[in-house]
Amino acid sequence: MLSTSKYDVCIIGSGVAGAMVAKRLAGTGAKILMLEAGKQFDRSARFEQLRSHEILRTPLWPWVSEDRDGYVDLSAPEIGYTYTLNESRIKAVGGSTLFWGGLINRFRETDFCSASTYGIGLDWPISYADLERYYCDAEAEVGVAGKQNPGDPPRSRELPMPLWPPKYGEDAWFRVAEKMGFEIGLANHARNSTPYGNRPACAAISVCPVCPIGARYSADYHVDQLVADNLVELAVETVARRLITNDRGHVEMLLATDLDGTDYEIRADNYVIAAQTIETARLLLLSEVGNESDQVGRNLMEHWYTGAGGFIDDKVFPRRIGFETLECNHWYDGPDREVRGAIKLSFIEGRDPLMYRDGLVGTDLAEKNCREFGHWVGVAAEIEHQPNPESRVTLSESQTDQFGDPVPVIKFALSDVDRRTHDTALEVTSMLAEARGCRDVTSIGSYHRAHHHMGTCRMSSDPALGVVDANCKVHSTDNLYVAGASVFPTGGGRQPMLTIAAMALRLGEHLATRR
Amino acid sequence: MTTPHRERGWTRRTFLLLGAAGMAAISTAVSWHRWRTIGVLHHEPGTTGTVDPDDHVLRTVTEFTGALSGVSLSDDDRKELRGRFSYAARKDSGWRNEYQWLSAYLDSLAEEAKGTSFVEVSSQQKEQIMRLALAIGESSRAQRFHAFLRADGRKLLRMRKSTFPHLMYVYRNSGVPWRHRGYRSWPGRPGDRLAYTRPVDSATC
Numbered sequence: 001m002l003s004t005s006k007y008d009v010c011i012i013g014s015g016v017a018g019a020m021v022a023k024r025l026a027g028t029g030a031k032i033l034m035l036e037a038g039k040q041f042d043r044s045a046r047f048e049q050l051r052s053h054e055i056l057r058t059p060l061w062p063w064v065s066e067d068r069d070g071y072v073d074l075s076a077p078e079i080g081y082t083y084t085l086n087e088s089r090i091k092a093v094g095g096s097t098l099f100w101g102g103l104i105n106r107f108r109e110t111d112f113c114s115a116s117t118y119g120i121g122l123d124w125p126i127s128y129a130d131l132e133r134y135y136c137d138a139e140a141e142v143g144v145a146g147k148q149n150p151g152d153p154p155r156s157r158e159l160p161m162p163l164w165p166p167k168y169g170e171d172a173w174f175r176v177a178e179k180m181g182f183e184i185g186l187a188n189h190a191r192n193s194t195p196y197g198n199r200p201a202c203a204a205i206s207v208c209p210v211c212p213i214g215a216r217y218s219a220d221y222h223v224d225q226l227v228a229d230n231l232v233e234l235a236v237e238t239v240a241r242r243l244i245t246n247d248r249g250h251v252e253m254l255l256a257t258d259l260d261g262t263d264y265e266i267r268a269d270n271y272v273i274a275a276q277t278i279e280t281a282r283l284l285l286l287s288e289v290g291n292e293s294d295q296v297g298r299n300l301m302e303h304w305y306t307g308a309g310g311f312i313d314d315k316v317f318p319r320r321i322g323f324e325t326l327e328c329n330h331w332y333d334g335p336d337r338e339v340r341g342a343i344k345l346s347f348i349e350g351r352d353p354l355m356y357r358d359g360l361v362g363t364d365l366a367e368k369n370c371r372e373f374g375h376w377v378g379v380a381a382e383i384e385h386q387p388n389p390e391s392r393v394t395l396s397e398s399q400t401d402q403f404g405d406p407v408p409v410i411k412f413a414l415s416d417v418d419r420r421t422h423d424t425a426l427e428v429t430s431m432l433a434e435a436r437g438c439r440d441v442t443s444i445g446s447y448h449r450a451h452h453h454m455g456t457c458r459m460s461s462d463p464a465l466g467v468v469d470a471n472c473k474v475h476s477t478d479n480l481y482v483a484g485a486s487v488f489p490t491g492g493g494r495q496p497m498l499t500i501a502a503m504a505l506r507l508g509e510h511l512a513t514r515r
Numbered sequence: 516m517t518t519p520h521r522e523r524g525w526t527r528r529t530f531l532l533l534g535a536a537g538m539a540a541i542s543t544a545v546s547w548h549r550w551r552t553i554g555v556l557h558h559e560p561g562t563t564g565t566v567d568p569d570d571h572v573l574r575t576v577t578e579f580t581g582a583l584s585g586v587s588l589s590d591d592d593r594k595e596l597r598g599r600f601s602y603a604a605r606k607d608s609g610w611r612n613e614y615q616w617l618s619a620y621l622d623s624l625a626e627e628a629k630g631t632s633f634v635e636v637s638s639q640q641k642e643q644i645m646r647l648a649l650a651i652g653e654s655s656r657a658q659r660f661h662a663f664l665r666a667d668g669r670k671l672l673r674m675r676k677s678t679f680p681h682l683m684y685v686y687r688n689s690g691v692p693w694r695h696r697g698y699r700s701w702p703g704r705p706g707d708r709l710a711y712t713r714p715v716d717s718a719t720c
Contacts, residue, residue, distance in 0.1 A: 050703055051602070051703075052606070054599075054688035054689070054703055055599050055603050055606075055685055055688070056603055056606055056607060057684060165709070166712070167711050167712065168711065168713055168714050169714075201708065202708050203705035203706070203708060204700060204705065204706045204707060204708040204710065204711070205705050205706075206701070206702040206703070207702055207703060213705075315714075317696075317698070317711070317714065317715045319701070319702055320700070320706070320710055320711035321708070322702065354584070354686070354687045355687075359649075361583050361645065361646070361649060361679075362582060362583065362584075362585040362642045362645060362646065363585040365584060365585045366584065366585030367585070369585075369692070373696060374696075
């Protein structure tokens with residue numbers, strides 16, 4: 001049951017985008033409602049869930065399940081497999097930050113102007129300089145451990161926590177880099193190297209995507225605090241279904257329904273859709289709002305992984321932590337960038353020889369374990385996916401959800417530029433693995449998903465080319481905003497989380513000035 | 516003068532026959548799939564309860580897992596694995612049933628070969644019995660099909676397809692393989708957060 005019939009701001013979604021908008025608005029006295037379609041999960045249950053997963057193979061966390069919201073995927077002909085969407089969009093308080101690796105980066109300056117710099121992609125209507133102070137604020141809010149790295153854009157404030165040092169054995173990669181004339185840096189982490197933000201320091205539990213102690217940031221901590229301080233009213237398991245606008249483009253109300261079937265008419269001065277890339281586009285399409293330019297749902301982007309690795313003679317000791325510590329930006333820009341996208345490298349190790357397959361058991365398996373464990377290393381490449389109008393979210397004409405609303409249809413489409421980026425990345429990673437001394441170098445696969453959904457409501461000063469303006473306001477409305485990676489015109493090759501948070505803080509500040 | 520060619524038409528009867536054949540094929544495929552996946556070749560989930568499995572069954576399953584993984588289990592290893600199998604059996608009575616059947620089967624093999632129970636035979640003999648259990652029905656399609664026709668044969672096939680992978684899954688996620696690699700903490704267990712910067716110096720392999 002909602003407490004009132006009128007709010008200053010209604011935020012749809014409680015992931016990091018919604019949390020950061022609310023956080024920046026909270027000090028202004030604004031009456032804020034946050035809607036969350038999913039549940040509020042109990043953090044204290046995480047160790048029991050982990051034990052159950054380790055023994056009974058139950059889902060690592062209850063929200064990581066395909067047996068959930070309906071969708072249709074048409075991506076297989078392009079990427080070679082069916083894209084399992086629900087694994088990479090978490091419907092719960094905290095959103096997809098409940099399940100992520102914790103590597104965090106600012107976008108580089110060229111990510112905001114790839115069209116004018118390289119002639120591919122699209123320029124953003126804002127620059128890196130416009131966003132820099134919000135990046136600093138986002139790093140402080142989230143809690144980032146690290147340092148300025150080779151290839152990082154300039155910063156005006158130091159990171160709040162000490163860096164994570166390299167792993168044992170990774171000095172070999174530094175030697176390769178020195179010999180080949182490029183630089184390797186230490187990755188930045190939204191993972192506490194010291195206690196920070198009322199969360200403990202990392203305890204090396206090594207199951208990072210679902211950190212059971214909260215050492216890796218997740219947005220539910222922000223939401224919980226805002227609710228505890230009575231700064232935000234949170235309505236869980238309440239699904240936003242339609243935005244109702246008048247003929248002047250003013251959103252007059254939001255229609256929502258909770259899981260008991262109770263309907264709500266929610267009125268607010270301003271609305272912010274922060275429902276992750278797919279559902280944000282879906283709500284606009286269902287509401288028939290903001291799509292005058294036929295841009296809603298288009299330019300759906302991901303980060304794709306490829307890479308290569310092989311066996312080494314020396315030994316490393318993998319899985320003592322659950323994250324990578326090194327990164328390389330040498331191929332992010334650099335040669336032939338006019339015909340390919342950005343490539344960011346990370347350095348990986350370990351393959352588990354104890355997988356039960358090939359009929360290998362007993363002393364044979366034990367010997368294989370001794371022979372192979374700690375002797376496999378590789379290089380992974382996270383590559384840019386160019387904006388592409390055919391890569392998109394639409395509405396299904398045949399499948400509906402429990403309320404009778406059409407489910408989303410997703411289709412990730414690749415261009416020649418994307419394929420060149422992939423091929424270059426595979427070539428570079430294979431070359432580096434061989435330079436490291438790897439034997440039997442093989443690819444680790446192609447177009448693996450990073451679970452980074454971007455685009456579908458892109459930002460542009462020109463209403464004909466985008467859905468929102470530079471302030472993230474939907475062009476054809478006067479009080480509807482979008483927060484999250486769906487507004488990204490391009491996705492670069494670096495993790496989007498920090499840019500989502502920085503953009504959301506910027507939007508929160510903009511909304512505060514409107515009060 | 517040539518005989519006029521008469522085209523063969525699609526009669527109602529042909530349609531009915533094809534339809535019936537199609538339905539039969541779909542029905543067979545669905546049954547076959549179900550047979551292969553639920554309760555026949557794969558473990559059938561049961562209910563959660565509080566009844567601890569039989570001590571001898573847990574000991575047998577633990578020792579068998581040691582034979583599967585090819586390592587000599589320490590007392591700590593046995594205690595941990597046993598705790599995990601006990602958890603699985605309590606949370607899912609389907610696993611308790613599988614463990615009981617496996618234990619009885621291993622004992623019957625040990626009895627036949629050495630005149631004693633599985634847990635009492637030597638490590639070398641455990642590995643031999645494990646390989647015997649694993650090889651059932653493996654040699655040819657005809658033998659697998661023959662095994663399928665017998666209730667005991669189907670259970671053995673299910674052991675291979677479902678239970679043995681489950682035992683190895685539990686083993687792999689326990690601390691046992693990590694301890695043998697010299698680790699003092701492992702995924703799922705808190706440890707020294709900077710240990711990863713140093714080599715492991717007590718690995719047995």
